[in-house]
Amino acid sequence: MLFSPVEIQETVSMFMSQKLDVRCITMGISLLDCADSDIKKSCDKVYDKIMKKAGNLVKVGQDIEKEFGVPIINKRISVTPIALVAAASGADSYVAYCKTLDKAAKSLGVNFLGGFSALVQKGITPADRILMESIPEALAETDFVCSSVNVGSTKSGINMDAVKIMGEVIKKTAEASKDKEVNSCAKLVVFCNAPEDNPFMAGAFHGPGEGDAVINVGVSGPGVILAAAREYKGKPINELADGIKKMAFKITRVGQLVGSEAAKRLGVNFGILDLSLAPTPEVGDSVARILEEIGLEGCGAPGTTAALAMLTDMVKKGGVMASTNVGGLSGAFIPVSEDEGMINAVKQGAICLEKLEAMTTVCSVGLDMIAIPGDTPATTISGIMADEFAIGMVNNKTTAVRLIPAPGKKAGDWVEFGGLLGGCPVMNVSAFSCADFINRGGKIPAPIHSFRN
Numbered sequence: 001m002l003f004s005p006v007e008i009q010e011t012v013s014m015f016m017s018q019k020l021d022v023r024c025i026t027m028g029i030s031l032l033d034c035a036d037s038d039i040k041k042s043c044d045k046v047y048d049k050i051m052k053k054a055g056n057l058v059k060v061g062q063d064i065e066k067e068f069g070v071p072i073i074n075k076r077i078s079v080t081p082i083a084l085v086a087a088a089s090g091a092d093s094y095v096a097y098c099k100t101l102d103k104a105a106k107s108l109g110v111n112f113l114g115g116f117s118a119l120v121q122k123g124i125t126p127a128d129r130i131l132m133e134s135i136p137e138a139l140a141e142t143d144f145v146c147s148s149v150n151v152g153s154t155k156s157g158i159n160m161d162a163v164k165i166m167g168e169v170i171k172k173t174a175e176a177s178k179d180k181e182v183n184s185c186a187k188l189v190v191f192c193n194a195p196e197d198n199p200f201m202a203g204a205f206h207g208p209g210e211g212d213a214v215i216n217v218g219v220s221g222p223g224v225i226l227a228a229a230r231e232y233k234g235k236p237i238n239e240l241a242d243g244i245k246k247m248a249f250k251i252t253r254v255g256q257l258v259g260s261e262a263a264k265r266l267g268v269n270f271g272i273l274d275l276s277l278a279p280t281p282e283v284g285d286s287v288a289r290i291l292e293e294i295g296l297e298g299c300g301a302p303g304t305t306a307a308l309a310m311l312t313d314m315v316k317k318g319g320v321m322a323s324t325n326v327g328g329l330s331g332a333f334i335p336v337s338e339d340e341g342m343i344n345a346v347k348q349g350a351i352c353l354e355k356l357e358a359m360t361t362v363c364s365v366g367l368d369m370i371a372i373p374g375d376t377p378a379t380t381i382s383g384i385m386a387d388e389f390a391i392g393m394v395n396n397k398t399t400a401v402r403l404i405p406a407p408g409k410k411a412g413d414w415v416e417f418g419g420l421l422g423g424c425p426v427m428n429v430s431a432f433s434c435a436d437f438i439n440r441g442g443k444i445p446a447p448i449h450s451f452r453n
Contacts, residue, residue: 022258023220023278024074024111025061026199028206028271029053029213031080031115039089043100046085050077050104050113053213053268058109060265070258077105078204078216079115087127094131098138098145105144112187114146114204119194122156124165132162135169139184140176146202152192152389154396157446160386164438166190167382174374174405185404186369186421190385192392192399197272198328203365203400214271215263216328219255220278221247222285225311229293240294241314248275248318256323274328275319276364277311279339281422287311287332288341299341300351308332309362329398331364337404337417337424338369346425353384353427361391366399371415371426374407381405383434386444394447 034045054077061075079101086094098116105113116138118128135147149166152158170185177184189203196207199216206214228247232240255273263270279286288299294307312331319326334356336342345351353370360366366388372381385401392399406415409426416423 021071021073021220022217022255024076024199024218025057025072025258025262026076026078026204026216026218027054027057027213027266027268028078028197028210028216029080030206030210031082031085032208035085035088037088037090039086039091039096042085042089043096046079046097047100047104050079050101051107054108054110056266060262063265064258064261068258068261070254072258074111075109076199076201076204077108077110077113078199078206079113080206080208081117081119082115083118083125083127083131084208086131087125092130093137094134095138095141098134098142101145102142110144112144112146112201114148114201115206116145116147117149117205119150120159120162121150121153121192122159124159124162132165132169135188136172136176136184139173139187140180146187146189146204148189148191148194148203148205150191150194151385152393152444154193154393154450155446158192158386158389158393158444160438160443161441163382163386163389164379164441167378167380167385167438170381170403171378171405174407178407182417182421183404183406183415186402186417189400189402192389193397194400195328195398199272199274200276200278200329202402210271211269213268215259215266215268216271216274217255217259217262218274218276218278218328219251220276221251222277222279222287222290224251225277225315226286226290226293229290233293237310241310244311244314245318248315249322251275252319252322252326256325259325270325272327273319273323273325275315275326275330276328277315277332279333279335279342281338281340281343286339286341287334288339288345292341298348298350299345300355304355305358305362308334308359312363329364333364333368334359335369335402336427337371337422343422343424346427353429357387357391360388360399361395364398366392367401367403369402369404369421369424371404371406371409371424372429373410373426374405376405376429377433377435379433379435379438380429382438384429386438390444393444396449
């Protein structure tokens with residue numbers, strides 16, 4: 001891959017003044033060969049394989065940072081959904097697996113390890129049920145492990161039994177960690193159409209269709225796109241869109257370089273490059289501020305969904321022009337607590353939960369890092385998830401929910417998560433009940449357009 005002097009100068013400017021970074025390099029590791037009827041032997045196999053495959057991950061990331069001058073913020077690992085690995089153990093709890101993953105993460109010095117997961121979009125096996133029931137204790141007793149559960153897909157419909165269970169699990173997870181510094185729900189995400197190669201947490205897992213080990217890269221540059229938007233101030237929307245697409249192309253080239261180099265040095269395949277505008281609580285690193293620069297008085301104003309649709313589409317188009325490895329989620333994230341502009345919009349009353357839901361019809365993921373009152377019923381949480389997953393199922397896109405019930409907090413109170421997780425006001429949730437709907441259980445059938453063969 002060759003870069004011109006002009007490209008190099010532009011890229012240096014992106015790093016120095018516009019907060020461009022490689023948000024993460026994530027090594028995906030298959031643990032399918034770690035299954036064993038003895039849970040201790042299985043956990044030992046899991047630990048040994050992760051240590052063997054990812055032993056140099058952090059060092060390689062640091063070396064690339066120094067040699068290329070490219071900030072790589074997080075070094076992460078994703079593994080095969082543990083429900084698939086643990087099924088053979090016959091254990092009635094998978095907390096031991098989560099502790100093993102946490103031990104490996106700490107030994108290697110990675111930021112997060114994802115894959116304490118289950119795939120239940122079509123049905124729930126005994127192992128899936130045990131994993132879901134283990135989540136509250138497992139996340140409360142570990143620090144670096146992230147958990148995810150896929151409960152729906154366009155092909156399979158929505159497993160409402162799983163949606164009901166996960167509403168209860170989220171409540172129990174919040175309660176189990178109420179005395180901890182970080183609410184464990186910040187490490188738990190529920191999906192519809194979960195991708196098998198997503199490098200971003202908390203939803204990363206190494207899908208069963210993946211190889212033995214692979215490097216996936218996540219690149220983020222809200223500040224760069226914000227600068228591009230400022231260059232086109234007052235210009236027609238189509239000209240602005242073209243400018244954003246060109247900038248996304250340049251950002252993707254950086255990720256392609258890092259991913260290829262990391263994979264070569266680690267002796268594994270380069271999987272995918274996820275170009276996602278993933279914000280942080282820092283000023284100048286906000287998706288909401290991009291939308292405001294496009295012409296909105298505040299994120300959440302009329303026109304927000306249209307502006308976000310254009311932004312997400314141009315990011316994807318720029319990415320696929322620059323690399324044949326684009327995958328994962330790729331687009332724009334709108335996590336409330338991790339976006340300084342989004343936090344401000346909530347404070348000002350410019351945005352509400354329902355408007356965020358509307359925005360998720362056109363952006364990368366879904367309702368992300370949203371604090372809700374601690375006394376919100378589990379059935380209401382399940383209802384919010386069902387709405388979001390219906391959007392994903394019908395539109396054949398990934399949608400996700402990372403809701404954080406804040407024990408003892410009510411709408412308008414502030415909750416702090418720390419670091420990249422940020423903090424945010426507790427958002428208001430509808431007081432009208434959906435309990436009778438959720439308690440029906442069963443399944444929402446797949447849409448008619450799912451039948452493609």
